[in-house]
Amino acid sequence: xGRPDSGGIRDTRAxxxxxxxxLFRRYGYSATGLKRIAAEAQAPFGSIYHFFPGGKQQLAEDxxxxxxxxxxxxxxxxxxxxxxxxxxxxRAFEAAADDLAAADYADAxxxxxxxxxxxxxxxxxxxxxxDVFGEWVDGAAGWFGRWVPDxxxxxxxxxxxxxxxEGAFMLSRAARDPEPLRVAGRxxxxxxxxxxxxxxQH
Numbered sequence: 001x002g003r004p005d006s007g008g009i010r011d012t013r014a015x016x017x018x019x020x021x022x023l024f025r026r027y028g029y030s031a032t033g034l035k036r037i038a039a040e041a042q043a044p045f046g047s048i049y050h051f052f053p054g055g056k057q058q059l060a061e062d063x064x065x066x067x068x069x070x071x072x073x074x075x076x077x078x079x080x081x082x083x084x085x086x087x088x089x090x091r092a093f094e095a096a097a098d099d100l101a102a103a104d105y106a107d108a109x110x111x112x113x114x115x116x117x118x119x120x121x122x123x124x125x126x127x128x129x130x131d132v133f134g135e136w137v138d139g140a141a142g143w144f145g146r147w148v149p150d151x152x153x154x155x156x157x158x159x160x161x162x163x164x165x166e167g168a169f170m171l172s173r174a175a176r177d178p179e180p181l182r183v184a185g186r187x188x189x190x191x192x193x194x195x196x197x198x199x200x201q202h
Contacts, residue, residue, distance in 0.1 A: 013051045015020075015041040021041050021067045026106050028117045029060060029125070046106040060114065061128045067110040068132030075165075076139050085147055089161075093185025096165065097178035105176050108169040136162050153195055164188050 014146070020041035023032040034056055038045040052059040078095055082088035100108055115129035142157035148154040168184035 010076050012041075012043050012047055016043055016051060016059070017047055017063060017066065019043075020132060021110055022107070022137075023116050024060060024070045025108070025110050028113050028114070029056075029122070030117065034059075057122065060118075060125055064111050064114065064128040064132055068129070069135060071110050072132070072136045072139055075136070076143060079143055085144075086192050089189045089192060090171060090185045093165070093168070093181050093188065096169070097172065097181035097185075100169065100172055100181065101140065101178045108173055109166060112166050112169055133162060143145060147192075148195060148199060150199065153199065157195055160191055161188055 016037065019037050020032075023037055023040060034048050035045060038048055039060070048059065049055065052062065075092060077083075078092045079088045096108075111129050111132055115124065115133070118125040118129065120126075137155065137158045140161050141155040144154040144157045145151065148157060152202055164184040164187065165181075168181040171180035172178055
C-alpha cells in the first residue's frame with residue numbers, strides 16, 4: 001500500500017477547521033453540531049474524531065487558538081497601514097464595519113460569539129478565549145507603546161480597543177448597521193488623542 005496523501009490529510013483538516021470557525025462564529029457553540037461541521041467541510045464525519053479525538057470541545061478550542069491569533073495579527077496589520085496612529089485606528093474600525101456589512105452581519109469577530117456563550121459553561125473554552133483576548137491586548141499594547149511611554153497607559157488603551165471592537169460588533173450585528181463600529185473607531189481615536197495630550201502635560 002502507498003503512503004497516505006499528507007496533502008489531502010492537511011486539506012481535510014483545514015476544511016474542518018474552516019467550517020468550524022465559520023459555524024461557531026455565526027451560530028455559537030451549542031447550536032453547531034459536528035454533523036453540520038462535517039457537511040460544511042465536505043468531510044467524512046469520522047474524520048473529525050480522527051483529527052480531534054476530544055470531539056467538539058477540542059475542535060472548538062483548536063479553532064479559538066488558531067483563528068483568534070490570526071485575527072489579532074490581521075488587526076495589527078491594518079493598524080500598521082497608516083503612519084498616523086489615530087487615522088489607523090479609525091481605518092481599522094472602518095474596515096471591520098465594511099467587512100461585517102459585506103458578510104450580511106454574519107461574520108464578525110471569530111471568537112466573540114463563542115466567548116459569550118461559554119464564559120460560564122465550559123472552563124476549557126473560557127480559558128482559551130481569555131488567552132486569545134489577552135494576546136490581543138498584549139499586541140495592541142505594544143503598538144500603542146510607540147507613542148505612549150507609560151506601559152499602564154498603553155495597556156489601558158489596548159484593553160479599550162478590544163472592548164470597543166467587541167462591543168461595537170455586538171451592536172452592529174443586532175442593529176444590522178455598521179455605524180456602531182464607525183462610532184467606536186472615532187471614539188477610540190479621541191481616546192488616543194486624550195491620552196497623548198495628558199501624557200505630554202506631565
